[in-house]
Every structure is written in C-alpha cells, then in structure tokens.
Amino acid sequence: MADISLSKAVRSNLLSLKGTADMMASTQNRLATGNKVNSALDNPSSWFTAKGLTNRASDLGALMDSMANGVKTLEAADNGLSAMTKTLESMQSTLRQARQDKSFQTGSYTLPASGLDNTSTLSFDGGAVGETAVSINLTSQTNSAEAVTTASTATGLTGASTLASLGLADGETITVSDGTETHTYTITTAATEDLDDLIAGINGETDLDVTAAINADGQFELTADNNEVGITVGGTGSIAGLATQAAPTAVYVAKTVDELVSEINSNTDLDGKVRASNDNGKLRIENQSTQDLNIDGVASNGNIDGSTADVTSIDGNSVRAGLADQFNELRDQLDKLADDASFNGINLLRGDKLSITFNETGTSAIDIQTEDGETINSANLGVATTLEAQNLDSDTNIDLELGKLKSALNEVRSQASTFGSNLSIVENRQTFTDSMINTLEAGAGNLTLADMNTEAANLLALQTRQSLSQNSLSLASQADQSILQLIR
Numbered sequence: 001m002a003d004i005s006l007s008k009a010v011r012s013n014l015l016s017l018k019g020t021a022d023m024m025a026s027t028q029n030r031l032a033t034g035n036k037v038n039s040a041l042d043n044p045s046s047w048f049t050a051k052g053l054t055n056r057a058s059d060l061g062a063l064m065d066s067m068a069n070g071v072k073t074l075e076a077a078d079n080g081l082s083a084m085t086k087t088l089e090s091m092q093s094t095l096r097q098a099r100q101d102k103s104f105q106t107g108s109y110t111l112p113a114s115g116l117d118n119t120s121t122l123s124f125d126g127g128a129v130g131e132t133a134v135s136i137n138l139t140s141q142t143n144s145a146e147a148v149t150t151a152s153t154a155t156g157l158t159g160a161s162t163l164a165s166l167g168l169a170d171g172e173t174i175t176v177s178d179g180t181e182t183h184t185y186t187i188t189t190a191a192t193e194d195l196d197d198l199i200a201g202i203n204g205e206t207d208l209d210v211t212a213a214i215n216a217d218g219q220f221e222l223t224a225d226n227n228e229v230g231i232t233v234g235g236t237g238s239i240a241g242l243a244t245q246a247a248p249t250a251v252y253v254a255k256t257v258d259e260l261v262s263e264i265n266s267n268t269d270l271d272g273k274v275r276a277s278n279d280n281g282k283l284r285i286e287n288q289s290t291q292d293l294n295i296d297g298v299a300s301n302g303n304i305d306g307s308t309a310d311v312t313s314i315d316g317n318s319v320r321a322g323l324a325d326q327f328n329e330l331r332d333q334l335d336k337l338a339d340d341a342s343f344n345g346i347n348l349l350r351g352d353k354l355s356i357t358f359n360e361t362g363t364s365a366i367d368i369q370t371e372d373g374e375t376i377n378s379a380n381l382g383v384a385t386t387l388e389a390q391n392l393d394s395d396t397n398i399d400l401e402l403g404k405l406k407s408a409l410n411e412v413r414s415q416a417s418t419f420g421s422n423l424s425i426v427e428n429r430q431t432f433t434d435s436m437i438n439t440l441e442a443g444a445g446n447l448t449l450a451d452m453n454t455e456a457a458n459l460l461a462l463q464t465r466q467s468l469s470q471n472s473l474s475l476a477s478q479a480d481q482s483i484l485q486l487i488r
Helices: 008-033 044-100 195-203 257-266 318-340 395-448 452-487
Strands: 105-109 121-126 130-137 139-143 149-151 173-177 182-186 210-214 220-224 232-234 250-254 274-279 282-287 293-296 312-314 354-357 365-368
Touching: 044 318, 044 354, 044 395, 105 312, 130 257, 173 210, 182 195, 195 210, 195 220, 257 274, 257 282, 282 293, 282 312, 365 395
Parallel strands: none
Antiparallel strands: 105 282, 121 130, 121 293, 139 250, 149 220, 173 182, 173 232, 210 220, 274 282, 293 312, 354 365
16 A cells, blocks of 8 residues: 655644644543553552551551441440449438338336346347347346445454454454355464454455454454355364354345346347337337347246246347348349440450550550459448348448448449549540541542543643544645545
C-alpha cells in the first residue's frame, strides 16, 4: 500500500486529538477510581507514603476492637459492682431493721406469799443464755443476830496485859475456829507474851472469819465476821468467860418483785439476754433472743414455786430470725452477681486480668485486675458466710456485723473507683486512636485521592477541546479535498 500523505494541518489535528484522548482517559480513570495516584508508577513518593499511613491506620483499627471489648468488659464489671453495692446496702438496711425491732416475747409470773426456802431458785437457760443455766435465789437469808460475840469476864485489859495475868501458862494453846478454818496459838512465855501477840496471831489468819480485839469495857473479845458462822474456842489453855458460841439460826425471807428485778437485771451473765420488770406485782421476764428461753422454777399455772423444772418457756423474736434469713438470701445474691459480671469470657470480679494494647508496637498497654487478683465475694469482703438467727440477739452483735458491711462497702466502692479510672483511660485512648486513624487516612487521601470537582471540570474542558479539534480536523480535510478537485 502506498504511503498516505497527510497534510500538516490534518497531522497536527490528529496529534491534538490523540493527546486530548489520553488526557480524557486519565481524567476519566481518576473520576472512576477517585484516586489521582493509583499505583507506584503514578507517583512513587506519594504512593508509598500513603501506603505507610494506610497500613498504620489499619493496625490501629485492629487495636480499636480490643479497646472496645475492654470498655465493655470494664462496664460489665462496673455493673456488677454497682449491683453488689446496692445488695450490700440492702443487707445494711436489713440489719438496721433488726436492730430497731424490739418485739421480744415476754411472760409474767406470780410470786407466792409463802412456801419458799433456801433451795428455791429461778433458773434460765436456752435463748441467749446458752446451755449453762443461770440461777437466781428467790429468798435472802437473815439471822437473829448481826454478829456472834464472845468476851472474857476480865475487864480493864489492854494490849499490854500479859497472858499470865489471864491464867495462861507456858506451853498451853488457844484454838479459835469459825467452823471451817482453825487457828492455834501456842504460848511460849506467858509472863512476857501479851494480848497484842494473841490478837495479832488470830487476826493474821486471813481465811479465819473471826476478829480478835479489846472492847470498850477492856474485855478480850472474839467477833464473827458475818452472821452465818459461829465461834469455837478450845485448846489446852482457857480464858475465863471466853466460850464457844454457835452460829445464829438462819431465817430465809422471800425476795420482793422489785428485789428480783434488780438482781436479774444486774446479773452480768443475764445482761443483754434476759430483762426483768415489775408487771403490776408480777415478775415480768423478757426474752431478748431469737431462740426460746427456758425458765425453771415456774409451775404450769404461771406461779413461781422455785422448784418446777422445764415447764415454762418464752418464744424467741421471730422478726429478727426472719431478718437473718433475708440477710443470708442477699448474701447469696452478692456472690452470684460477682459470678455473672463477665464479658467475652473475662470476669474482672473473679480476679481475671484484662490486657489492652494501645499502639501497633505494643509499647503502650494497660493491665487491669482487682487488687492482688482476689475475687470480690462475700468471703473476701469479710461478710458473714451464714448469719445465724442468734447472731441478731444483741445489738452489740448487730453493730459488729454492720461494721463488717461498712468495710465491705468501702472496699467495693474503692474497686469501682479504680475500674472507673481504668475505663476513663481506655475510653480516652479509644477516642485518641479513632482520631489518629482519621488523621492517617486523611493524610493518605490527600496524597492519593483526586479532587472530583477539579477532575470533572478538566473532563469538560477536554471534551470541549476534543470537539474543537474534531471540527478543525474536518475543516482541514475539506480543504485538502478542495485542492484535489482543482487538480482533477
């Protein structure tokens, strides 16, 4: 085929159209992909820089999932601690209600006008008293004389009076006994030993309930220390007029209701366990316990006889007993709340460790765990594992349990505060990382993304240019044809 010769004008227009077509293809590619740099060939520097930024953004994006899980794990733990706090507060309320409740059961009993003796007692066991019975005597002893006194017939004696002047000789003995203890005084030298020596010997016997002295009449005198003992005088020697004196006859008098009330309420073994009062002449007994109180010495008709055993009992406080059951139910829920506060297999309240990495190199991270990795439950919080009804018998015991709950609440709140601080750290890093990803992606976009408005304007301009070039090519072709017509 013979070569086709093109005129300069046609060739120029064809080249212009080819260049415009290339530029239109490039612009259309940018509009289609949205990128002004689609490969390293387009702009190596921008391409590789943008790739590095995108890769880092991708790495950080992967860490965002870990942070999001960490946030939810902390929120689950916080939810558990919040529920545990409310449960502990409910347990406090239960104990305070028990402390305020004074619905103790009582019984009123009649004292007899007569028939009581020194063996008549009122005994308490069970309830808060326990298995060892505490007995109260229903009578008090009174004797015919305040004290037993025996005195010598000799008068005008002093402490310096010699024993010889009283008719005592060397080697003789004087014995004094209170029926239980005995003191023996042996005379060594009657002419030099005096009454002061004898008195010192008798009074020096601390277990002997007898006191020796010289009375106002100058008589040597022995006096019993109480009205329950007598004085026995013996030995090989004797002092004129000093003789054995029997103990006075004991007389037992029934105690009044007020006396029994005072004695029962002042008894340290019954304090906070049993309380007595005067109920219009009857002895009223209050059982300050959640357990039944047994009273020995009361007949079935409610009359006190001081001898009947195991006939009468007073019921325990059922309200406090019921509150003890409520307390135990709440305590069980406390442990169950801790067991259920998990997220994605991690339970911070059970001592699990939560590890969160904040950057792609692993140089920034946080480990979150309870103090010493301990489980947060009733046992570790110091809350009673099982509260028995009798633990609520006394206000003192209730106050003790309230103190334990207060400590437990402080510990839970402290742990909640720690987790709250950890949550704040993770959320701050989450926000930072999200912003960092946006920055990296925006930076990569600035290097590679096309400006669609600009590219659209360029395309319109290139289309106009293409149209003009086509018109020019048509005109040039027509001019060449006109010349050929002239040659023909």
